[in-house]
Amino acid sequence: MPRSTYQRLLGFFGKLAVLLILGFLVLPAAVVTIAAFNDKAILSFPPRAWSPRWFARAIEYQDFRDGFRNGLIVTLWSSTISLVVGAMFAFVLDRYSLRFKTALEGVLLSPLVIPHFTVGLGFLILAAQIGWTRGYPVVIVCHVVLVLPFVLRSVYVSLRNLDQSFELAAASLGAAPLRVLLTITLPLLLPGLISGWLFAAILSFNEFTASLFVTAQRTQTLPVAMYNYVREFADPSMAALSVMYIVGTAGLIIFANAFLGLGKVLNIEQKLLKEAP
């Protein structure tokens, strides 16, 4: 049956819409990447002359170096703490029937709906009360709160997908609860735990709004350092840094996907095992 003009038009505009959406998704990154190679000291687009010198400038700039180091410290602590806390809450939510389960879940996921600046401002006020505004702890605690919902979700979903008969089998073989946890549950949850941690790390490292409130000069993270830089300068070193940011994060995700891809295969195979004829 020949397709009607209407159907062909619909198909054409459908494809066009998808292409446009995809284009807009990568557009900012593309523009910034091109701008980063501008030889001039202004963020003009498109550049007339090309140079990689702003990359060197971005790497050498002391505020960025400090911001990177601070960001790493905050990220490693906050994502690790939120992984432990989130995993424990995920266990409680999955395994126990509590009276206030829905309420607990709501509280744990509330940072998703509370604006980051509110969280940042809240922690700033609290920190000022106890005179903690200058250190890492307030930044780390703030980040833990912000990334906790994501870690919780990730671990919770992995727990839901974990076939409980593995744990029952281990118990039937004489393994006490702690041994079951260490030898069966945690190894089988590992892909979920790692992806949760990684998600938290990326979110924490990129977090800006709340960090602006809770960081001090000594503890400012990379996004905050970048913000302070653009307020004074408008040269392409910002764009160069952005490109490095993108490449770094993408590299991490590709690496993780290779690793977690394996994990997913493992999950699928567990399911096949279950349904093996």
Added chain:
Amino acid sequence: MTKQESVTPGDEVAVRFSAVTKRFAKTVALHEVSLAVRRGEFVTLLGPSGCGKTTLLNLAAGFFSPDGGEILIDGERVNDVPTYRREIGMMFQNYALFPHMTVAANIAYGLKARRVAKHEIGRRVGEALALVKLTGMEDRKPRQLSGGQQQRVALARALVINPTVLLLDEPFSALDKNLRSAMQVELREIQRKLGVTTIFVTHDQSEALSLSDRLAVMSEGHLRQLGAPTEIYRRPCDRFVASFVGDANVLRGRLDRIDGAEVSIAVGAVRVSVPSGSLQGALASAPVDLYVRPEHLQLTEAGEPSARTGTIVGQVFQGGHVDLLVECRDPSPERLLVRSAGYKAMARWPVGAKVGISISADEGVAFAVS
């Protein structure tokens, strides 16, 4: 795995359920079920899904505790003993082999949990693999094994710890038919060889009949009947057991007379004698239903005195036997299934033939019509 010479089940009770009740929310999953499994015995819990058989098995395993009654393993009350202190071996429906461990590590898991010495673990894992004919598969991962091999690993893992009782939760349901019967034979051989007390859960009545020393038929949380497979098959205690285990034809008859342990029942133009069973005290000429197995019905030429008369409406060739479907009109429209051992029956009783049906002497059970 210490091999025990005692192959026949003894009188000693290995697992005892006494008036065990289990509720989930508001539904009663088990209602005062009592059952004693003797040492070395192979007992099957048989019933449709939702009858409570798996709940009973899980109670033995200790995955949850009963709301009433007692469970004893080796004479010890285990109601509050956690699973990992119960000395049970369990095989799950999906095998639940640990996907991140090799075959050898899977089998060694229970021994490690018991802190058995390393060289001893190696020896016993080797023995267990030999027992299930998987020597050489030590380093494979579960996903590299076929369904049958996975099952053997699961069996080896459950047996290597010398459990007091082996619990099997529908272990054959995922296997295709040929592999299933091969594994059934093998399981029974191994079970006899080791003399391990076994509780087996299934909804497959033919599996239950062929494997068990004794059979416990369950429905709706009640234990309906407990007995040897032949006893359950020949003398089911109620209508549920009669129709759930094996095929059954239901023929309406009339009670002729009760003579001690025997009753005589008039069905059509013939009389059959069956055990009085539940009919004790019934009134003469009361209507009764006679449950007869298809192989206990015979076809006769039309015109001879018979229990029913009818027309052949279907033939199903089953290889070893033939199922003939007979449509009867008198006294009420019904279809009866007659099983004949020889394929020659197909030529002798073609579709459309008028036939009479007679009942083998002594076979069948009768229940009062309420």
